[in-house]
Amino acid sequence: MERAERIKKIPPYLFAQIDKKISELKSKGIDVISLGIGDPDLPTPPNIIEAMKKAVEVKEYHRYPDYEGSLEFREAVSTYYKNRFNVGLDPKSEVMALIGSKEGIAHIFLAFVNPGDYVLIPDPAYPVYKTAAIFAGGIPYTMPLLEENNFLPDFSKIDEEILKKAKLMFLCYPNNPTGAVANEEFFMEAIELAKKYDIILCHDSAYAEITYDGYKAPSILSFPGAKDIAVEFGSLSKPYRMTGWRIGYAVGNSEIIQGLGIIKTNVDSGQFTAIQKAGIEALLGPQDSIKEMNDIFKKRRDLVVNTLREIGIDVKSPKATFYIWVKVPEGYTSASFAEKLIEQAAVVVTPGSAYGEYGEGYVRISLTTPDHRLMEAMERIKKISF
Ligand SMILES: Cc1ncc(COP(=O)(O)O)c(C=O)c1O
Numbered sequence: 001m002e003r004a005e006r007i008k009k010i011p012p013y014l015f016a017q018i019d020k021k022i023s024e025l026k027s028k029g030i031d032v033i034s035l036g037i038g039d040p041d042l043p044t045p046p047n048i049i050e051a052m053k054k055a056v057e058v059k060e061y062h063r064y065p066d067y068e069g070s071l072e073f074r075e076a077v078s079t080y081y082k083n084r085f086n087v088g089l090d091p092k093s094e095v096m097a098l099i100g101s102k103e104g105i106a107h108i109f110l111a112f113v114n115p116g117d118y119v120l121i122p123d124p125a126y127p128v129y130k131t132a133a134i135f136a137g138g139i140p141y142t143m144p145l146l147e148e149n150n151f152l153p154d155f156s157k158i159d160e161e162i163l164k165k166a167k168l169m170f171l172c173y174p175n176n177p178t179g180a181v182a183n184e185e186f187f188m189e190a191i192e193l194a195k196k197y198d199i200i201l202c203h204d205s206a207y208a209e210i211t212y213d214g215y216k217a218p219s220i221l222s223f224p225g226a227k228d229i230a231v232e233f234g235s236l237s238k239p240y241r242m243t244g245w246r247i248g249y250a251v252g253n254s255e256i257i258q259g260l261g262i263i264k265t266n267v268d269s270g271q272f273t274a275i276q277k278a279g280i281e282a283l284l285g286p287q288d289s290i291k292e293m294n295d296i297f298k299k300r301r302d303l304v305v306n307t308l309r310e311i312g313i314d315v316k317s318p319k320a321t322f323y324i325w326v327k328v329p330e331g332y333t334s335a336s337f338a339e340k341l342i343e344q345a346a347v348v349v350t351p352g353s354a355y356g357e358y359g360e361g362y363v364r365i366s367l368t369t370p371d372h373r374l375m376e377a378m379e380r381i382k383k384i385s386f
Contacts, residue, residue, distance in 0.1 A: 009134045011127075018335065018351070021342045033377040034348040035365045038176065038322065040241040042296070045289040048240060051281035055274035065270035068261055069097020069249070073276040077234070077249045080283040085219040093254040094227075096261055097279075099271045101206055101235040101248030102128055104260060105170075107267065108231070108250075109136035111259035112200055113167050120162075120169035122153055124177055124355030124362075126204065129170040141166065144358045147327075151180035155193050163197040172204035174217050177355045177364040178325045179318030181215065187223045194229045200256055201230040206248075207321045209239035209290050212298045215319040221252055231256045238322075239290050240282040247271055247279045297322050300367040300374050307378040311386070322367040325352070329386045334360050345380035 025032050055061055068074070074091035081087045089095055098104035105128050113119055115137030121129045123142045133140045141162055143153035153171075171190060173182035194201040203220040211217055220226050231252035237243040250260055264270075304324050305317045315326050326349075328337035334351035341347045341363075350366070352359030367374070 006135050006137070010131050018338055018342060018348075021339060022348060025342065025346055030346050032342075032346045032348060033369065033373050033380075035367075035369055035374070035377060036348045036350045037368060038238075038366050039243045039368055040238060040293065040322070041368050041370050042241050042293055044241045044245070045282075047285050048242065048278050048282045051285075052274055052278040055277035058274070061273035061277070065273045065276070067265045067268075067270045069095070069270065070273055070276050073097050073280055074249075076280040076283045077251060081219065081221070081251065085222045087219055087221045089221075089251055090254070094251055094257060096250045096257050096264070097271055097276060098233070098248040098250055099268060100237065100246040101204070101233040101250075103246075103268070104248065104250045104264075105129065105202070105204060105233050106132040106135075107263045108200075108202060108256075108260050109133050109138060109168065111263045112256070113138040117167040118162055118165045120153075120158070120166050120199070122171065122175075123357060124352060124359030125170070126172060126176050127355065129204075130356070133168075138167070142356070142358070143169075145175070145178060145180070146358065151175055151178040151325075152182060152186050155189060163193070163199070166197060166199050168200040168202060169194060170202045170204065171220075172206070174207040174211065174318075174320030176207060176321060177323055177350070177352065177359065177362075179316075179321045179323050180325075181211075181217060181318075181320050184218070184223065187218065187220055187226075191220070191223055191226050191230065195225060199229070201226070203230060203232045205232050206235040206238055208234070210294060210297065210322055211320040212294060212301065213319055217320055227253055229253060231260075236279050236282050239293075241289075241293070242278070242282065245275050245278065247275050296371070297367050300369075300371065303374060303378060304365055304367065307382060311382055311384075313386075324365040324367070326363050326365060328352075328361055328363060332386075334363055338363055340384070340386075341381065344384045345377070347377045347380055 074095040078089040078091040109132045113136040119133040119138040121140045145151040208217040235248040308315045334353045338351040350364040352362030
Protein backbone atom coordinates (compact mmCIF):
# COMPACT_ATOMS: atom_id res chain seq x y z
CA MET A 1 0.00 0.00 0.00
CA GLU A 2 1.68 3.23 -1.18
CA ARG A 3 1.82 5.82 1.60
CA ALA A 4 1.32 9.53 1.00
CA GLU A 5 4.43 11.66 0.42
CA ARG A 6 3.78 13.59 3.64
CA ILE A 7 4.12 10.43 5.68
CA LYS A 8 7.24 9.37 3.83
CA LYS A 9 8.84 12.71 4.76
CA ILE A 10 8.55 12.07 8.51
CA PRO A 11 11.97 11.43 10.08
CA PRO A 12 12.68 7.70 10.56
CA TYR A 13 12.12 6.06 13.91
CA LEU A 14 15.61 5.89 15.38
CA PHE A 15 15.10 3.65 18.35
CA ALA A 16 14.15 0.29 16.95
CA GLN A 17 17.44 -1.05 18.36
CA ILE A 18 16.66 0.21 21.86
CA ASP A 19 13.08 -1.09 21.73
CA LYS A 20 14.46 -4.47 20.70
CA LYS A 21 16.80 -4.51 23.72
CA ILE A 22 13.93 -3.62 26.08
CA SER A 23 11.80 -6.47 24.70
CA GLU A 24 14.73 -8.89 25.00
CA LEU A 25 15.33 -8.00 28.66
CA LYS A 26 11.64 -8.17 29.50
CA SER A 27 11.29 -11.56 27.83
CA LYS A 28 14.11 -12.81 30.11
CA GLY A 29 12.12 -11.63 33.11
CA ILE A 30 14.48 -8.71 33.85
CA ASP A 31 12.86 -5.83 35.74
CA VAL A 32 13.16 -2.84 33.37
CA ILE A 33 12.67 0.67 34.84
CA SER A 34 11.52 3.28 32.34
CA LEU A 35 12.56 6.89 32.85
CA GLY A 36 11.50 7.66 29.31
CA ILE A 37 7.93 8.88 29.49
CA GLY A 38 6.69 12.37 30.40
CA ASP A 39 3.43 11.33 31.99
CA PRO A 40 2.87 12.14 35.69
CA ASP A 41 2.69 8.92 37.70
CA LEU A 42 0.44 10.50 40.35
CA PRO A 43 -3.33 10.17 39.84
CA THR A 44 -5.64 13.03 38.85
CA PRO A 45 -6.64 14.97 42.02
CA PRO A 46 -9.94 13.73 43.58
CA ASN A 47 -11.85 17.03 43.22
CA ILE A 48 -11.42 16.80 39.44
CA ILE A 49 -12.57 13.17 39.36
CA GLU A 50 -15.63 14.10 41.47
CA ALA A 51 -16.54 16.92 39.04
CA MET A 52 -16.34 14.42 36.17
CA LYS A 53 -18.52 11.88 37.99
CA LYS A 54 -21.27 14.45 38.43
CA ALA A 55 -20.98 15.79 34.90
CA VAL A 56 -21.13 12.41 33.24
CA GLU A 57 -24.72 12.00 34.53
CA VAL A 58 -25.93 15.18 32.84
CA LYS A 59 -27.96 14.14 29.78
CA GLU A 60 -27.34 17.33 27.79
CA TYR A 61 -23.62 16.60 27.89
CA HIS A 62 -24.18 13.31 26.04
CA ARG A 63 -24.87 15.23 22.85
CA TYR A 64 -22.34 16.84 20.50
CA PRO A 65 -20.34 19.47 22.38
CA ASP A 66 -19.60 22.99 21.10
CA TYR A 67 -16.72 22.86 18.62
CA GLU A 68 -14.80 25.68 20.27
CA GLY A 69 -15.41 24.44 23.81
CA SER A 70 -18.27 25.36 26.15
CA LEU A 71 -18.43 29.04 27.00
CA GLU A 72 -18.10 28.03 30.65
CA PHE A 73 -14.79 26.24 29.95
CA ARG A 74 -13.48 29.16 27.92
CA GLU A 75 -14.48 31.53 30.73
CA ALA A 76 -12.60 29.31 33.20
CA VAL A 77 -9.45 29.52 31.06
CA SER A 78 -9.88 33.29 30.88
CA THR A 79 -10.27 33.53 34.68
CA TYR A 80 -7.21 31.31 35.19
CA TYR A 81 -5.16 33.60 32.91
CA LYS A 82 -6.32 36.67 34.83
CA ASN A 83 -5.52 35.12 38.21
CA ARG A 84 -2.27 33.44 37.24
CA PHE A 85 -0.71 35.81 34.69
CA ASN A 86 -2.78 38.99 34.96
CA VAL A 87 -3.64 38.56 31.27
CA GLY A 88 -7.14 39.52 30.12
CA LEU A 89 -8.71 37.22 27.50
CA ASP A 90 -12.09 37.47 25.79
CA PRO A 91 -13.49 33.96 26.31
CA LYS A 92 -15.57 34.20 23.12
CA SER A 93 -12.84 35.16 20.66
CA GLU A 94 -9.47 34.61 22.35
CA VAL A 95 -9.90 31.14 23.89
CA MET A 96 -10.49 27.75 22.28
CA ALA A 97 -10.74 24.34 23.95
CA LEU A 98 -8.51 21.61 22.54
CA ILE A 99 -8.57 17.82 22.73
CA GLY A 100 -5.20 18.00 24.47
CA SER A 101 -2.75 20.71 23.46
CA LYS A 102 -1.10 18.32 20.98
CA GLU A 103 -4.25 18.45 18.88
CA GLY A 104 -4.11 22.24 18.52
CA ILE A 105 -0.34 22.27 18.01
CA ALA A 106 -0.72 19.81 15.14
CA HIS A 107 -3.66 21.66 13.57
CA ILE A 108 -2.38 25.25 13.69
CA PHE A 109 -0.01 24.52 10.78
CA LEU A 110 -2.89 23.43 8.56
CA ALA A 111 -4.63 26.72 9.24
CA PHE A 112 -1.72 29.02 8.33
CA VAL A 113 1.09 27.26 6.49
CA ASN A 114 1.01 26.92 2.70
CA PRO A 115 3.20 24.43 0.85
CA GLY A 116 6.68 25.94 0.59
CA ASP A 117 6.30 28.33 3.55
CA TYR A 118 9.16 28.31 6.05
CA VAL A 119 8.38 27.49 9.66
CA LEU A 120 10.89 28.16 12.42
CA ILE A 121 11.24 25.14 14.67
CA PRO A 122 13.53 24.76 17.69
CA ASP A 123 15.81 21.71 17.85
CA PRO A 124 15.80 19.71 20.11
CA ALA A 125 12.02 19.92 20.51
CA TYR A 126 8.74 18.15 21.05
CA PRO A 127 8.59 16.29 17.71
CA VAL A 128 5.03 17.34 16.79
CA TYR A 129 6.08 20.85 15.65
CA LYS A 130 8.24 19.45 12.88
CA THR A 131 5.98 16.63 11.75
CA ALA A 132 2.94 18.91 11.70
CA ALA A 133 4.90 21.46 9.66
CA ILE A 134 5.75 18.70 7.17
CA PHE A 135 2.11 17.54 7.02
CA ALA A 136 1.12 21.07 6.01
CA GLY A 137 3.79 21.12 3.25
CA GLY A 138 5.87 23.67 5.15
CA ILE A 139 9.67 23.73 5.20
CA PRO A 140 10.93 23.32 8.76
CA TYR A 141 13.86 25.66 9.43
CA THR A 142 15.91 24.54 12.43
CA MET A 143 16.66 26.96 15.26
CA PRO A 144 19.37 25.14 17.27
CA LEU A 145 18.97 25.22 21.06
CA LEU A 146 22.54 25.16 22.30
CA GLU A 147 23.78 24.81 25.85
CA GLU A 148 26.02 27.88 25.44
CA ASN A 149 22.85 29.95 24.75
CA ASN A 150 21.01 28.40 27.69
CA PHE A 151 18.94 26.43 25.18
CA LEU A 152 17.36 29.56 23.69
CA PRO A 153 17.41 30.08 19.91
CA ASP A 154 19.80 32.75 18.67
CA PHE A 155 17.56 34.78 16.36
CA SER A 156 20.52 36.78 15.03
CA LYS A 157 21.75 33.58 13.32
CA ILE A 158 18.63 33.27 11.16
CA ASP A 159 19.14 34.55 7.63
CA GLU A 160 16.95 37.57 6.84
CA GLU A 161 15.68 35.89 3.65
CA ILE A 162 14.36 33.01 5.78
CA LEU A 163 12.72 35.41 8.22
CA LYS A 164 10.99 37.16 5.32
CA LYS A 165 9.66 33.84 4.04
CA ALA A 166 8.74 32.41 7.45
CA LYS A 167 5.05 32.05 8.27
CA LEU A 168 5.13 30.64 11.77
CA MET A 169 7.52 30.06 14.66
CA PHE A 170 7.21 27.66 17.60
CA LEU A 171 8.76 28.21 21.02
CA CYS A 172 8.35 26.22 24.24
CA TYR A 173 9.40 27.48 27.68
CA PRO A 174 9.72 25.89 30.18
CA ASN A 175 11.28 23.64 27.60
CA ASN A 176 10.82 20.00 26.78
CA PRO A 177 13.31 18.31 26.51
CA THR A 178 16.06 20.61 27.91
CA GLY A 179 14.26 21.88 31.05
CA ALA A 180 15.41 25.42 30.14
CA VAL A 181 13.39 28.53 31.00
CA ALA A 182 13.17 31.88 29.19
CA ASN A 183 13.19 35.38 30.65
CA GLU A 184 11.28 38.55 29.75
CA GLU A 185 14.08 39.83 27.52
CA PHE A 186 13.94 36.71 25.38
CA PHE A 187 10.16 36.77 25.02
CA MET A 188 10.27 40.47 24.06
CA GLU A 189 12.92 39.74 21.45
CA ALA A 190 10.77 36.94 19.99
CA ILE A 191 7.68 39.16 19.89
CA GLU A 192 9.56 42.01 18.18
CA LEU A 193 11.02 39.64 15.60
CA ALA A 194 7.63 38.07 14.87
CA LYS A 195 6.05 41.49 14.47
CA LYS A 196 8.81 42.80 12.22
CA TYR A 197 8.62 39.85 9.83
CA ASP A 198 4.90 39.13 10.19
CA ILE A 199 5.41 35.67 11.68
CA ILE A 200 2.75 33.88 13.71
CA LEU A 201 4.32 33.19 17.08
CA CYS A 202 3.15 29.99 18.78
CA HIS A 203 4.17 29.38 22.35
CA ASP A 204 3.79 25.94 23.90
CA SER A 205 3.34 26.38 27.65
CA ALA A 206 2.59 22.76 28.60
CA TYR A 207 5.06 22.95 31.52
CA ALA A 208 4.20 26.42 32.86
CA GLU A 209 3.12 25.05 36.25
CA ILE A 210 5.88 22.47 36.74
CA THR A 211 8.43 24.74 38.40
CA TYR A 212 10.80 24.69 41.40
CA ASP A 213 12.89 26.86 43.70
CA GLY A 214 10.38 29.74 43.64
CA TYR A 215 10.50 30.13 39.84
CA LYS A 216 7.18 31.13 38.21
CA ALA A 217 6.93 30.73 34.46
CA PRO A 218 5.36 33.66 32.59
CA SER A 219 2.79 33.54 29.79
CA ILE A 220 4.03 34.98 26.51
CA LEU A 221 0.77 36.93 26.46
CA SER A 222 1.82 38.91 29.51
CA PHE A 223 4.38 40.82 27.40
CA PRO A 224 3.40 43.96 25.47
CA GLY A 225 2.34 43.44 21.87
CA ALA A 226 2.16 39.63 22.13
CA LYS A 227 -1.53 39.46 21.39
CA ASP A 228 -0.93 41.10 17.99
CA ILE A 229 0.88 38.02 16.69
CA ALA A 230 0.94 35.25 19.30
CA VAL A 231 -1.04 32.31 20.56
CA GLU A 232 -0.22 30.13 23.52
CA PHE A 233 -1.02 26.43 23.82
CA GLY A 234 -1.87 25.24 27.31
CA SER A 235 -2.36 21.76 28.65
CA LEU A 236 -4.22 20.40 31.65
CA SER A 237 -2.23 17.16 31.26
CA LYS A 238 0.82 18.02 33.34
CA PRO A 239 -0.34 20.46 36.05
CA TYR A 240 -3.51 18.51 36.86
CA ARG A 241 -2.25 15.03 35.95
CA MET A 242 -4.93 14.69 33.28
CA THR A 243 -2.87 13.25 30.43
CA GLY A 244 -5.46 10.62 29.59
CA TRP A 245 -8.40 13.02 29.71
CA ARG A 246 -7.28 14.97 26.63
CA ILE A 247 -8.02 18.58 27.46
CA GLY A 248 -6.08 21.73 26.72
CA TYR A 249 -6.60 25.14 25.14
CA ALA A 250 -5.28 27.74 22.73
CA VAL A 251 -5.39 31.40 23.78
CA GLY A 252 -4.33 34.72 22.30
CA ASN A 253 -4.74 36.54 18.99
CA SER A 254 -8.37 36.15 17.89
CA GLU A 255 -7.63 35.86 14.15
CA ILE A 256 -5.20 33.02 14.79
CA ILE A 257 -7.69 31.31 17.11
CA GLN A 258 -10.39 31.71 14.45
CA GLY A 259 -8.15 30.11 11.79
CA LEU A 260 -7.44 27.17 14.04
CA GLY A 261 -11.19 26.88 14.66
CA ILE A 262 -11.87 26.47 10.93
CA ILE A 263 -9.57 23.44 10.78
CA LYS A 264 -11.06 22.00 13.96
CA THR A 265 -14.69 22.32 12.85
CA ASN A 266 -13.76 20.22 9.85
CA VAL A 267 -11.71 17.60 11.67
CA ASP A 268 -13.20 17.04 15.13
CA SER A 269 -16.37 17.87 17.02
CA GLY A 270 -14.94 19.23 20.25
CA GLN A 271 -14.19 17.60 23.59
CA PHE A 272 -16.84 15.81 25.72
CA THR A 273 -18.54 18.50 27.80
CA ALA A 274 -18.17 16.42 31.00
CA ILE A 275 -14.38 16.46 30.53
CA GLN A 276 -14.56 20.22 30.07
CA LYS A 277 -16.50 20.39 33.36
CA ALA A 278 -13.67 18.47 35.04
CA GLY A 279 -11.26 20.91 33.38
CA ILE A 280 -13.16 23.85 34.88
CA GLU A 281 -12.80 22.30 38.33
CA ALA A 282 -9.07 21.83 37.66
CA LEU A 283 -8.53 25.45 36.59
CA LEU A 284 -10.75 27.15 39.18
CA GLY A 285 -10.73 24.69 42.09
CA PRO A 286 -8.03 24.36 44.77
CA GLN A 287 -4.52 24.52 43.30
CA ASP A 288 -2.69 22.85 46.24
CA SER A 289 -2.16 19.63 44.30
CA ILE A 290 0.23 21.43 41.93
CA LYS A 291 2.52 22.45 44.77
CA GLU A 292 2.32 19.00 46.35
CA MET A 293 3.24 17.39 43.03
CA ASN A 294 6.08 19.84 42.38
CA ASP A 295 7.48 19.12 45.86
CA ILE A 296 7.63 15.44 44.92
CA PHE A 297 9.25 16.18 41.54
CA LYS A 298 11.75 18.50 43.21
CA LYS A 299 12.91 15.73 45.56
CA ARG A 300 13.23 13.38 42.59
CA ARG A 301 15.09 16.04 40.60
CA ASP A 302 17.58 16.48 43.44
CA LEU A 303 18.02 12.72 43.75
CA VAL A 304 18.80 12.32 40.03
CA VAL A 305 21.03 15.40 39.81
CA ASN A 306 22.99 14.38 42.93
CA THR A 307 23.41 10.80 41.74
CA LEU A 308 24.70 11.91 38.34
CA ARG A 309 27.11 14.38 39.92
CA GLU A 310 28.33 11.67 42.32
CA ILE A 311 29.32 9.48 39.38
CA GLY A 312 31.07 12.35 37.65
CA ILE A 313 28.39 13.44 35.17
CA ASP A 314 28.03 17.20 35.29
CA VAL A 315 24.38 18.18 35.01
CA LYS A 316 22.34 21.37 35.50
CA SER A 317 19.45 21.24 37.93
CA PRO A 318 16.40 22.48 36.00
CA LYS A 319 14.10 25.18 37.42
CA ALA A 320 11.14 23.72 35.60
CA THR A 321 9.67 20.65 33.83
CA PHE A 322 10.06 17.09 35.03
CA TYR A 323 13.00 16.37 32.76
CA ILE A 324 16.74 16.25 33.36
CA TRP A 325 18.75 16.89 30.19
CA VAL A 326 22.02 15.07 30.59
CA LYS A 327 25.15 15.48 28.48
CA VAL A 328 26.48 12.00 27.80
CA PRO A 329 30.05 11.19 28.93
CA GLU A 330 32.95 11.39 26.44
CA GLY A 331 33.01 8.62 23.88
CA TYR A 332 29.25 8.00 23.82
CA THR A 333 26.44 9.03 21.50
CA SER A 334 22.90 9.57 22.77
CA ALA A 335 21.93 6.11 21.54
CA SER A 336 25.04 4.27 22.76
CA PHE A 337 24.71 5.82 26.23
CA ALA A 338 21.01 4.93 26.39
CA GLU A 339 21.87 1.41 25.24
CA LYS A 340 24.52 1.05 27.94
CA LEU A 341 21.99 2.05 30.63
CA ILE A 342 19.53 -0.51 29.32
CA GLU A 343 22.10 -3.28 29.01
CA GLN A 344 23.89 -2.74 32.31
CA ALA A 345 21.17 -1.30 34.55
CA ALA A 346 17.90 -2.18 32.79
CA VAL A 347 17.06 1.54 32.97
CA VAL A 348 15.44 3.26 29.99
CA VAL A 349 16.14 6.92 29.19
CA THR A 350 15.32 8.77 25.97
CA PRO A 351 18.21 9.46 23.59
CA GLY A 352 18.37 13.20 22.92
CA SER A 353 18.52 12.60 19.19
CA ALA A 354 14.81 11.66 19.35
CA TYR A 355 14.18 15.41 19.67
CA GLY A 356 16.29 16.49 16.70
CA GLU A 357 19.88 16.62 15.51
CA TYR A 358 20.90 19.13 18.21
CA GLY A 359 19.68 16.69 20.85
CA GLU A 360 22.58 14.41 19.89
CA GLY A 361 25.04 14.09 22.77
CA TYR A 362 22.30 14.20 25.43
CA VAL A 363 19.74 11.93 27.01
CA ARG A 364 16.49 12.93 28.72
CA ILE A 365 15.59 11.48 32.11
CA SER A 366 11.97 11.85 33.13
CA LEU A 367 11.01 12.21 36.80
CA THR A 368 7.53 10.76 36.39
CA THR A 369 8.35 7.41 37.99
CA PRO A 370 7.39 6.51 41.59
CA ASP A 371 10.06 7.40 44.19
CA HIS A 372 11.09 3.84 45.04
CA ARG A 373 11.55 2.95 41.36
CA LEU A 374 13.55 6.08 40.68
CA MET A 375 15.76 5.34 43.71
CA GLU A 376 16.27 1.79 42.47
CA ALA A 377 17.19 3.14 39.00
CA MET A 378 19.75 5.53 40.52
CA GLU A 379 21.28 2.72 42.63
CA ARG A 380 21.67 0.63 39.50
CA ILE A 381 23.24 3.51 37.53
CA LYS A 382 25.73 4.18 40.35
CA LYS A 383 27.16 0.69 39.85
CA ILE A 384 28.03 1.21 36.18
CA SER A 385 31.46 2.45 35.19
CA PHE A 386 31.53 4.85 32.27
C1 LIG B 1 6.21 20.27 25.01
C2 LIG B 1 4.91 19.58 24.97
N1 LIG B 1 3.86 20.18 24.42
C3 LIG B 1 2.67 19.60 24.34
C4 LIG B 1 2.47 18.32 24.82
C5 LIG B 1 1.12 17.70 24.64
O1 LIG B 1 0.38 17.61 25.80
P1 LIG B 1 -1.17 17.31 25.77
O2 LIG B 1 -1.57 17.00 24.37
O3 LIG B 1 -1.35 16.15 26.68
O4 LIG B 1 -1.84 18.56 26.26
C6 LIG B 1 3.52 17.64 25.42
C7 LIG B 1 3.34 16.27 25.92
O5 LIG B 1 4.23 15.56 26.31
C8 LIG B 1 4.78 18.28 25.49
O6 LIG B 1 5.83 17.67 26.05
